[in-house]
Amino acid sequence: MAKASQSVEKRTLRKGPWSPDEDRKLIAYINRHGIWNWTEMAKPAGLQRSGKSCRLRWVNYLRPGIKRGNFTREEDETIIELHERLGNRWSVIASRLPGRTDNEIKNHWHTHLRKRLKYNSVSTSELFQISNVETVKKSSSEVDLPPAIAPANSESSSAIQLSQQFSTDSLPSSGSDPAAEIDKNQTEDTLVSSETFGELQSILEQQFTSEGSSTAENYGAIYAEPGISATSSQLLWFQESMYQGNSCNDLWLNFLVKENMYAG
DNA sequence: AACGCCCTCAACCGCAATCAA
């Protein structure tokens, strides 16, 4: 692309908050074509946004499976624990919290958890000793984490991790790269903590096991499949079951209803 | 009611890593 037209394009790019219409356009485009190239996608999608902006909007807000709303106690503990071990590696931390994005976790850390830790001025392990008294019935490998229908991290992760179960006790106490060790643990851990989640998992596994391509691509592909209604209704059933009332779900529901994909 | 302060969180920016030609 010529430099002149590039700069013209740059000047006309929209910034700031996304409108519902822009959201719909992006969802519709990804639904039909999947994710292939963020910088090139914006234009045919009818968006005057940079690819970067589109990607961010999708990853942090529009992507199916995004869990919004309050963080659970377990999530907080996981974040604090991992932050103590890994530092500001938000994407790694996010990958342990299905449905949560690195951005959301980062914000949550800065606005809530950091203050809480500061206020308590005790070490994380001490905090956990206190908080774990209430959840003593749960073994370390049974600590419930919210289910995910997508890994919270990047599009490039190689597989859907449906039942990311994560034990704080299973974290390595030493090692060259804690994050790598945790990754290893994560891929090995596929424990299911509840019947409900088991059902959800089996449904979703049916949808996701065949390809093993990247997450967002999977969603794009799935929503572009001819057998869309069954898949989307299952996904929506899942989402509605687990995360009722969040704005992202509403958006998807509205969208799918609009697109006649979901007659629920 | 009006104002100012504080908090939250969506979005942006810059840089590093990765990939492809």
Next chain:
DNA sequence: TTTGATTGCGGTTGAGGGCGT
């Protein structure tokens, strides 16, 4: 090997809402 494009990540910003005065 180099170089440009693309993607991913973490830090930061700013709009908007809540709340106290």
